[in-house]
Structure formats: C-alpha cells, structure tokens
Amino acid sequence: MSVDDTSDTRHDARTEPDPPTRSGPPGTWSGLRPLLLRLHFYAGVFVAPFLVVAALSGLLYVFTPQLDEAVYHDIVHVPDQSTSVPLAEQVDAGMAARPGDDLLAVRPAPTGTDATQVIFEAPDLPASYRRTAFVDPHTAEVTGVLETYGSGQALPIRAWVDNLHRGLHLGDAGRLYSELAASWLWVVALGGVVLWLSKRRRRTLLRPEPGATGRRRVLTWHGATGLWVAVGLVFLSATGLTWSQHAGANITDVRSALSWETPAVSTALPESAMPGPDVGLDRVVAVARDHGVVGEIEVVGPAMPGEAYVVQQVGRQWPSQQDSVAIDPATAQVVETLRFEDYPLMAKLARWGIDAHMGLLFGWVNQLVLVALGTGLLSVIFWGYRMWWLRRPRRDGASAFGRPPERGAWRRVPGTVLAPLVVLLAFVAYFVPLLGVSLLAFWAWDALLGWRARRSKVRQEAGS
Known part of the structure; x- marks a missing residue:
C-alpha cells in the first residue's frame, strides 16, 4: 500500500514534512x-x-493441527496398553479395510497412544491425496479410514484448508x-x-x-x-x-543446476545382493531404529525385485529428524545411510523454511x-x-x-x-x-x- 507521506493540510496541518534524505548522484x-x-x-x-x-x-491453516486433533482424536489416537501386536499384523488389518488398494507406505505408531498409519494410493482422488487406514497397534483393530494429503499426512480439515490457501x-x-x-x-x-x-x-x-x-x-x-x-x-x-x-x-x-536438491537414499541394491525371502516389516523397522532412525518414521517397501526398503524419519519439528536408511529385504542389512546433517545447506534451509511456513518447526x-x-x-x-x-x-x-x-x-x-x-x-x-x-x-x-x-x-x- 502507498506510504507516500506528502502532507495533506486538510487532514493534519500541525507539522511540515521533513526534507528527504538524498543519497547517490543528484537526481x-x-x-x-x-x-x-x-x-x-x-x-x-x-x-x-x-x-x-x-x-x-x-x-x-495455522490452527488446523489442533482442529484435526479435536475432530479425529478417536481415530488417530488409541488407549495405551502394555502389549502390541506385530507391525505386519497391523498392516494386514489395514489392507483388509481397503481390499484392492495399492499399499504405498506404513507409518508405525510413534507412541503407545498413536495409531499406526497404513497408507494407500488413491488414483481416484486429486493429486497428492491418499487413503490411510488407522490401526490400533495393541489390538490390530482399524479405528477409521481417512483421506489424507501430502507428505505430511494432513488430515481432512487441514487438507481442505491447505487447498483453500494454496488454490x-x-x-x-x-x-x-x-x-x-x-x-x-x-x-x-x-x-x-x-x-x-x-x-x-x-x-x-x-x-x-x-x-x-x-x-x-x-x-x-x-x-x-x-x-x-x-x-x-x-x-x-x-x-x-x-x-x-x-x-x-x-x-x-x-x-537442480546448483546441486541444492534434497537428497534421498537409493533403493537400488548392490549387484552382490543375494535374493531370498523378505525379512518382513518388523525386522526392517527394528534394524532402522538400531541405526538411529527413531521417532516418527515412514517405511516404503520395494517396488520391484532388486530394490530395498526405505525407512525415513518424518518429524517436522526442531531439531529436524530427516535421517533415512535403505535396507536389503532379504538380509536386513543396511545398504545406504543418509543423515540430515549431511544434507547440502540449501536443502536444509528449504526443509526448515517450509516447516516454519507451515507453523510446524517450533510448535x-x-x-x-x-x-x-x-x-x-x-x-x-x-x-x-x-x-x-x-x-x-x-x-x-x-x-x-x-x-x-x-x-x-x-x-x-x-x-x-x-x-x-x-x-x-x-x-x-x-x-x-x-x-x-x-x-x-x-x-x-x-x-x-x-x-x-x-x-x-x-x-x-x-x-x-
């Protein structure tokens, strides 16, 4: 908006404008x-x-995390219990709730009061939308299925406001x-x-x-x-x-030209990798956590033979947790590790900037x-x-x-x-x-x- 401070005596005749500060060549x-x-x-x-x-x-949008928590609390949260069922069984329960859907990723419950997220592709929905089955990690019961949005797994209210703000x-x-x-x-x-x-x-x-x-x-x-x-x-x-x-x-x-992209671990297995039966999600997650990939994580399975599991941290708050590992599905060996501290500076700034813009970085x-x-x-x-x-x-x-x-x-x-x-x-x-x-x-x-x-x-x- 205009900040022209030209005096208008009809509105304020008490003071005269101060002379402008000149800099540079005359004129x-x-x-x-x-x-x-x-x-x-x-x-x-x-x-x-x-x-x-x-x-x-x-x-x-700033307040959508709290709105989502209030509206979908009984779906995304569960009563804490002392025992849990295997992650593979939780995924099976989620897949039973969406028969025919293609499994995209799994987010194990980070705490005893959170539900495990079993994420499916949703080609019938707009771009970046998914369907997510929420599963009680203690009982393998499905608490609900929601349409989620983006890599941050935004719940419906936040997804709607996000699209309102964006377009x-x-x-x-x-x-x-x-x-x-x-x-x-x-x-x-x-x-x-x-x-x-x-x-x-x-x-x-x-x-x-x-x-x-x-x-x-x-x-x-x-x-x-x-x-x-x-x-x-x-x-x-x-x-x-x-x-x-x-x-x-x-x-x-x-x-891209300046090599400032956000890096990612390679899913390609080394030529020396031996084929064999899949060790399963529980073993993969345990190995990833032993290698420091802890907290909120997402597991993406191999898309085809010769590819690895990818386990990546998905925490959006400071200090940033974005470490990831690639794990051989036959041997459970870590074949590649990527730490957030090894990201290029511009990739780090981009991650911090986006999370701060969304109101997530510092809570x-x-x-x-x-x-x-x-x-x-x-x-x-x-x-x-x-x-x-x-x-x-x-x-x-x-x-x-x-x-x-x-x-x-x-x-x-x-x-x-x-x-x-x-x-x-x-x-x-x-x-x-x-x-x-x-x-x-x-x-x-x-x-x-x-x-x-x-x-x-x-x-x-x-x-x-």
Whole structure:
C-alpha cells in the first residue's frame, strides 16, 4: 500500500514534512522514489485483495493441527496398553479395510497412544491425496479410514484448508492467486520499508507517531507496523514461491543446476545382493531404529525385485529428524545411510523454511509468530486502504489526493543506475513470471492514465 507521506493540510496541518534524505548522484533518488511510490501504490491497491485472502486462509491453516486433533482424536489416537501386536499384523488389518488398494507406505505408531498409519494410493482422488487406514497397534483393530494429503499426512480439515490457501479449491487455475500474492508480497514489503526509511522524520520509525491525527496518524501505523513485519513477510513470500507453479518450477531448476536438491537414499541394491525371502516389516523397522532412525518414521517397501526398503524419519519439528536408511529385504542389512546433517545447506534451509511456513518447526511458538505476521499484514493493508480513502475526491469537486508522485521522474535517474535496474527487473520478472506479467499490466494501466491526462489537458487548452 502507498506510504507516500506528502502532507495533506486538510487532514493534519500541525507539522511540515521533513526534507528527504538524498543519497547517490543528484537526481537519482528524486527520480526513483516517485517510481517506487507509484509501483507500491498500484501493487497495494490491486494485489492487496489477493494478500488478504492468503492471510486469512493462512491464519486458519495455522490452527488446523489442533482442529484435526479435536475432530479425529478417536481415530488417530488409541488407549495405551502394555502389549502390541506385530507391525505386519497391523498392516494386514489395514489392507483388509481397503481390499484392492495399492499399499504405498506404513507409518508405525510413534507412541503407545498413536495409531499406526497404513497408507494407500488413491488414483481416484486429486493429486497428492491418499487413503490411510488407522490401526490400533495393541489390538490390530482399524479405528477409521481417512483421506489424507501430502507428505505430511494432513488430515481432512487441514487438507481442505491447505487447498483453500494454496488454490481456492480451483485446481491449477486457482493456484495463480497464491503465486501472484507471493510474487508481490516481498516487493511490497521491501518497497514499503525503503519508502518508510527514505525520509528523516521527527517521529520514531518503530512506533506510530504520538499525537498524530488524520491521515498522518494512519500513515505512521501503516509504516511502523510494516517495518516490524517486513522480514517475516519476505520469508513467507520466499518460502511460498517454492510451492508455486511457475516460479516454483524455476526455483526447482536452479536448485537442480546448483546441486541444492534434497537428497534421498537409493533403493537400488548392490549387484552382490543375494535374493531370498523378505525379512518382513518388523525386522526392517527394528534394524532402522538400531541405526538411529527413531521417532516418527515412514517405511516404503520395494517396488520391484532388486530394490530395498526405505525407512525415513518424518518429524517436522526442531531439531529436524530427516535421517533415512535403505535396507536389503532379504538380509536386513543396511545398504545406504543418509543423515540430515549431511544434507547440502540449501536443502536444509528449504526443509526448515517450509516447516516454519507451515507453523510446524517450533510448535506453538511458530504458530504464534505466524498469527502475528498474518495479523500485521492484514492491519497494514487496512491502513493502506484507509489512507487511500482519506485522500479520495470530495463531493465539492476538489481533489483530496494531495500531490501525487510526478510522472516521468525516472528520466532524471542517471543511465548508470537506470540500466542495471532495468536488467535486474527483467531478470526477476523472468524467474517470477506472474510478477513480470502483472508489472507490465501496471505499466500499461499507468501509461493509459497518463495518455488520458495529457489528452484531457490538450482539449482544455484548445477550448480556452
């Protein structure tokens, strides 16, 4: 939203604006600031509605783990008992509940009060959905079958809200909204910070100006709050883009080119491996736990002869537990081990970033931070629209818009600054396509308004 602090004496005549802080060659900032301010304004007006939807659905998503626990407690949790049945028997019970379904993976109960998850492929459901039978590890009784979503095994409520936040339940077309919001969020946040810090003010930067009234009061709330949440908003934007369709694909390509992908153990057995009868899930899990793969784990069986079992930790909280091992199904020998500490740094950052974005990495503290960021974003947007409303045209025909950023100010920017800036914008627009397309749309709209204004001026001059 616009943070133009041009004084409007109709709203606040107590103070005069402080002189701008100049930096760089003469004319550089005086040309760039109106351009940045106009961009910040257009993005605030036209992209803010998408950000509101993303923020509201994101705030709802934050609390879905607790909602799922409350609604599905009797399915995912069981009474603790002193004895348990073999894991293979639990899986057989789950498969009996879904005859004909293809087994995908098994998540043994991590504690005595959790149910074992027997996970099946669900080709009749949307992508990333599965069907999961929950089995009491003490009695092998099926407590229920639920549609689950994603690698995190989201339960139905969380899955529904996740798809709402991601794409409004409109498929790939709906995902354009969230990508547009994520593409512009970092631009709006950083642009607002630059504009807020670009003038020396008598008021403090980190809190609203005491005693300010009218639009100036709204501006100080808008700017100070935006400064507090800016880093978090940039983080949410960056991590959100990794899930997007177009920018996300470019990010994946870059990670691949730089060998920053998340590694995985190989399922291929060595040529020296001897065929034989399968040792079974219980033996495989016991061997994996002896090798330090403990806590919440997922077991994926061999897809065909000559492949190994893969047992991987699936914990999403700090400290990260993402170790995995490949185990020979005939000998129960560990043929490959991958520790999270051996991941490339960028793969670790991606794992931490995604889990923090989802509110999982630091538990309830993570959830509270996300609530603060979402609430802060909604507040900044509200104050931005409030400033716009306070400067609307009045009924008497007089404009209440104050001094708008002048057109053509960019011409005062030296070529040594403008040329690299254009190249940088083109580079960013290429890797974040929706940002580039919408930026062109804003430019075309602004150019049309400028053409209309010039045409109107010429007609007025001709009529006089």
